[in-house]
Amino acid sequence: MADPSSGSGFRWSAWNLLLLIPLLMLVTPWFNTRNPVLWGMPFFYWSQFLWVPVGVVCVAIVYVRTKGGGVPLPDADPRVDDLDEGAHR
Amino acid sequence: MIRWTELIVFAVLFLLVTVLGFLAARWQKGGDLNHLDEWGLGGRKFGAWITWFLVGGDLYTAYTFVAVPALMFGAGALGFYALPYTVVLYPIVFLPVLRLWSVSRVHGYVTPADFVRGRYGSSLLAFIVAVTGIVATMPYIALQLVGLESVLRTMGLNGSGIAGHLPLLIAFVILALYTYQSGLRAPALIAFVKDILIYLVIIVAVIYLPAKFGGWSAIFGAAEQKMATPNPTTGAPTGSIFLTANNQLQYITLALGSALALFLYPHSLTGVLASRGRDVLKRNMIALPAYSFLLGLLALLGFVAIAAGSTPITNAATGRPDTNTIIPVLFGDQFSSWFAGIAFAAVGIGALVPAAIMSIAAANLWTRNIYKEYLHRGATPHQEARQAKLASLIVKFGAVAFVLFVDPQFSIDLQLIGGVIILQTLPAVAIALYTRWLHRWALVAGWVVGMAYGMYLLYLIPNPAAAKSHFGGSALTLDKLTVFGWHPFAGSTVQIYVGFVALVVNLVIAVVVSVVLRAMKVGQGTDETSGADYHADEGSERLRPVADVAVH
Numbered sequence: 064m065a066d067p068s069s070g071s072g073f074r075w076s077a078w079n080l081l082l083l084i085p086l087l088m089l090v091t092p093w094f095n096t097r098n099p100v101l102w103g104m105p106f107f108y109w110s111q112f113l114w115v116p117v118g119v120v121c122v123a124i125v126y127v128r129t130k131g132g133g134v135p136l137p138d139a140d141p142r143v144d145d146l147d148e149g150a151h152r
Numbered sequence: 153m154i155r156w157t158e159l160i161v162f163a164v165l166f167l168l169v170t171v172l173g174f175l176a177a178r179w180q181k182g183g184d185l186n187h188l189d190e191w192g193l194g195g196r197k198f199g200a201w202i203t204w205f206l207v208g209g210d211l212y213t214a215y216t217f218v219a220v221p222a223l224m225f226g227a228g229a230l231g232f233y234a235l236p237y238t239v240v241l242y243p244i245v246f247l248p249v250l251r252l253w254s255v256s257r258v259h260g261y262v263t264p265a266d267f268v269r270g271r272y273g274s275s276l277l278a279f280i281v282a283v284t285g286i287v288a289t290m291p292y293i294a295l296q297l298v299g300l301e302s303v304l305r306t307m308g309l310n311g312s313g314i315a316g317h318l319p320l321l322i323a324f325v326i327l328a329l330y331t332y333q334s335g336l337r338a339p340a341l342i343a344f345v346k347d348i349l350i351y352l353v354i355i356v357a358v359i360y361l362p363a364k365f366g367g368w369s370a371i372f373g374a375a376e377q378k379m380a381t382p383n384p385t386t387g388a389p390t391g392s393i394f395l396t397a398n399n400q401l402q403y404i405t406l407a408l409g410s411a412l413a414l415f416l417y418p419h420s421l422t423g424v425l426a427s428r429g430r431d432v433l434k435r436n437m438i439a440l441p442a443y444s445f446l447l448g449l450l451a452l453l454g455f456v457a458i459a460a461g462s463t464p465i466t467n468a469a470t471g472r473p474d475t476n477t478i479i480p481v482l483f484g485d486q487f488s489s490w491f492a493g494i495a496f497a498a499v500g501i502g503a504l505v506p507a508a509i510m511s512i513a514a515a516n517l518w519t520r521n522i523y524k525e526y527l528h529r530g531a532t533p534h535q536e537a538r539q540a541k542l543a544s545l546i547v548k549f550g551a552v553a554f555v556l557f558v559d560p561q562f563s564i565d566l567q568l569i570g571g572v573i574i575l576q577t578l579p580a581v582a583i584a585l586y587t588r589w590l591h592r593w594a595l596v597a598g599w600v601v602g603m604a605y606g607m608y609l610l611y612l613i614p615n616p617a618a619a620k621s622h623f624g625g626s627a628l629t630l631d632k633l634t635v636f637g638w639h640p641f642a643g644s645t646v647q648i649y650v651g652f653v654a655l656v657v658n659l660v661i662a663v664v665v666s667v668v669l670r671a672m673k674v675g676q677g678t679d680e681t682s683g684a685d686y687h688a689d690e691g692s693e694r695l696r697p698v699a700d701v702a703v704h
Contacts, residue, residue, distance in 0.1 A: 074687065082243040088236050089404045095395045103369025107394055108452070111235045115445050118239045119438055122246055126434045 078128040085118040154308035155484065161493025162307065162500060165349070166323070169342045169501055173330030176337040186537045188262055189698050191335035192516045193426045196257070196698045200432045202340055204439055206509070207423040209343030211238075211414060212443045214299035214503035215292075215567075217350070217450060222475040224454025228379045228391030230399050232451050236407040238444035242437045245415045249437075250430050251585045251686040252421070258685040260696040263513075264421050264581045265521040271584050272592040273677030275525055280599055281577050282521035285418040286547075288574040289514045291566030292417070293507050293551035297324065298476065300503035301555065303496045305465060306480035317556050323500070324507075328548045331508045332541050336426055339508040346505050349498035351446065353483075357456075357495075358449045361486060365459040371452075374459040393455075398645050402627045405649035413575045413651065416582065418513035419506065429690030450479075457482040507548070515543035568626050569610060572651040576602040579662050585686070592677050594665035602658025609633070609650045626650050 094110040101109045189196055198206060216234070223231030252267065261267045265285065269278035301320045304310075309319045330338045362368055372393060379391040395403050414420055427433055457478050462485060465477040483495040519540040524531045531539070580595045590598075612632050615624025628650045630641035688694040 079247065082246060085240050085243045088239055089408060091395055091400050091403055095400065097394070100369070103367050103372060105372060105393065107229065108232065111232065111239075112445065112448055114236070114239045115441050115448070118243055118444075119441050122242055123438045125246065126438060 076125075076129045078125050081121045081125050084121050085114060088114045088117075155489065155492075157489035158307050158484070158493035158496055159309075161490050162303075162497045165345070165494070165497035165501065169345050169504065170326050170330065172341050172345065173327070173334060173338040176330070176341040177334040179337055179341055187533045188516065188519065188536050188540055189260075191537050192262060192512055192540055193422065194336040194340055196426055197428045198340065198426050198432070199428055200435045200439075203423065203427040203432050203436050205343040205347050206336075206340045206426065207420070207436060208440060208443050209339065209346050209502075209505040210419055210423045210509045211440075212350075212447060212502075213292075213296060213506040214499050215295040215506075216447065217499055217502055218299045218302055218476050218479055219295075220447065220451045221454035221457065221479045224451050225457050225478050226391065226454075226475055228375065228393050229395050230391070230403060230406075231454060232448070233403050233407045233410070234451055235444060235448040236403075237410045238447055239441065240407065241411040241414060241444075242441060244411055246434070246437045248582050248585050249415060249424055250433060252581075253424055253427070253430060253433055254688045255585070255681050255685045256425050257695045258688050258692075259681065262425065263418060263517050263520050264416070264577070265517060268580050268584065269521070269525075270680045271588065272580075272595075273679065274592045277580055277592050277595055278521050279525065280596065281580055282517040284573055284577050284599075284603075285517050286514050288570035289418055289510050290547065290551060291554070291570050292419075293510045293514075293547065294554040295567050296503040296507040296510070297551060297555045300500050302465075302474065302477045303480050303500045305474075306477055306484050307496060310465070320555065321552060323504075324548060324552050327504050327508060328511075328545055331511060331544055331548075335541075336422065336509065336512055339505045339512075340426075342501065342508075343505045346498065346501045349494060350502055353491075353495045353498045354446050354450055356491070357453060357483070361453070361456050361460070361482075364486065365456060371455050371459040375455040378458050399627065399647050402647040402649055405652040406626070409575060409649045409651040409655070410571065412578060412582075412655070413571050416574045416577050418517055419510040422509055422513040422516065431689070453479060453482065460486060507551070511544045511547040511551075512540075514547045515540040518543040518547075569607070569623070572606045572610065572626065572654055573603060575651045575655045576606065576658050578655060579659060588676070588679055589666065590662050591666040591669040591674065593669055593674065594662045597665045598658040598660075598662030601661045602654045605657050606650055606654030609653060613650070628653065 088111070095107055097105045097107070099106055220231055220234045225231075252264075255261070255270075256267060259266075259270055261270065263282065263285070265278040265282035268281045269275055272278075297320060300323060301317070304319045304323075305316075310316060362371060365371055365374075376393045379393055380389050382388060383390045415424070424433060427436070460482055462478055462482045464473040464475045465481060466473050480496060480499065484492050487495060519536050523539050523543075524536060528535065528539075576599050579590055579598055583590060609628050609632075610626070611622050613624045613626070613628055614621045626649055627647040630644040630646045630648060631639065633639065633641055633648075633653065685694065
């Protein structure tokens with residue numbers, strides 16, 4: 064998998080798993096009901112609004128926790144121009 | 153009857169953004185506007201605020217603001233898919249978009265097809281991605297015009313024939329001129345006005361209107377009653393304020409499929425690539441859901457329109473009631489004239505911003521991946537920029553021609569198809585950001601099959617309410633799902649989003665063909681990117697200078 068020539072440069076942080084939590088919103092049977100009603104609004108509608116902050120918090124945590132992971136790197140390959148388009152054409 | 157107060161307020165605000173559009177050429181001026189990095193990507197240096205307004209103005213278009221409530225008005229709960237769609241969107245694209253930004257800055261890519269070309273060394277695959285992008289974007293631009301025109305017609309400029317389209321044509325000529333001159337800076341600057349107006353209007357609407365119609369419980373009651381009334385043509389209830397056993401899967405796959413598709417559209421990526429760095433993008437992924445909240449509230453206005461007893465205007469050009477006028481009608485009936493004028497301007501200007509960005513994105517694709525690749529290989533950056541400016545004019549007038557000579561319903565159908573076809577570029581663009589395991593020829597094969605199958609399934613979908621037997625929507629009844637005449641779900645009435653089905657087929661083909669081609673050791677092409685390119689941030693020495701004039 065980690066074939067260096069594949070050039071994926073994959074980096075992993077367990078914090079990224081938090082990004083999966085908002086996807087739970089796609090399980091519609093959980094909230095496709097009328098009750099409890101809030102300010103006259105069925106649960107189906109108002110509960111989905113609550114997922115907006117859930118999504119924001121998850122992304123924000125990942126942002127804060129993985130900060131600095133992608134800072135400018137010392138260029139490992141000084142001959143970067145050799146990788147440029149045209150060089151291999 | 154012309155509504156003069158609304159029209160004057162609209163005209164004043166329209167004039168304001170026109171001035172801004174022309175002044176934008178001088179705003180944040182860095183380099184020469186005769187370079188694609190400057191004209192087509194605003195100098196690649198937009199900070200967090202500008203990016204927020206630009207991407208927000210780009211993703212949440214006038215058409216969205218008009219069509220989502222119209223869908224709620226017509227079909228009920230299904231229209232609310234817009235909320236889960238824009239909630240799951242950002243967590244999904246958060247990481248891939250950062251990788252795409254980095255690799256594009258290192259190699260000077262302007263379009264997603266540029267990336268595909270560099271990643272796979274395949275100009276055919278890049279061509280396919282570029283053409284898919286252009287074809288998917290064109291009807292989207294046309295729809296912005298439909299949104300703008302619905303407002304103009306509500307204000308009383310509802311003539312028939314070509315004369316009825318004249319106000320639209322004038323608005324668009326002005327837009328085309330300042331986009332030509334200022335490039336991406338024009339929509340970026342106008343987006344500030346657009347978003348402030350939209351926020352103002354929606355907040356006033358969701359506070360003022362529900363109270364006026366007896367609160368949310370009365371509004372949901374009216375909606376439920378209307379949905380239960382049988383449709384005179386089909387005899388079935390028109391919709392439901394809850395999801396039914398049949399449309400639940402459609403709701404889920406439509407939300408997910410739309411989220412996967414959005415950042416594959418070239419205009420979304422234009423906003424991304426115009427930003428200054430990874431941190432700007434990350435902060436935007438956190439702040440952009442503010443618009444999702446707004447969209448959810450706006451969707452509910454479709455139900456408010458039911459409670460208010462609003463009726464859609466009959467389009468004088470087609471002679472049929474146009475549900476897309478429902479929100480403008482609601483605003484026009486319920487607000488005082490001057491505030492209705494502001495609301496109409498919000499929708500109208502809301503059409504100009506995305507239309508400008510989309511035409512720039514399509515022009516970039518044309519220039520970089522078709523003109524430069526096939527017609528004029530040695531094009532200088534100066535020639536590229538001139539070509540893109542011209543292409544942006546052609547794209548816009550193509551969209552106008554669409555609205556003038558074709559039934560608006562056709563644009564809506566095409567946009568539906570657009571979502572299905574842009575999804576077929578997901579393996580070549582998004583998956584390629586992580587791995588090159590999928591073989592380039594397998595990606596071509598997956599695209600061809602996914603595209604053909606998607607079109608075939610769309611063809612099979614009827615819409616009895618609109619008396620159409622084909623291309624009647626994007627909800628496929630599983631009963632109709634066929635694999636060479638075999639119906640795996642015969643008898644099922646459950647519906648699913650066609651784009652999702654086509655994408656799954658595309659991926660299966662791409663994987664199977666990759667296994668075969670890898671076993672046969674077919675050449676994989678050259679990858680000009682390297683692992684560290686996907687993490688380079690602003691300030692890195694790896695980045696290619698903006699508006700680099702070196703011919704590459």
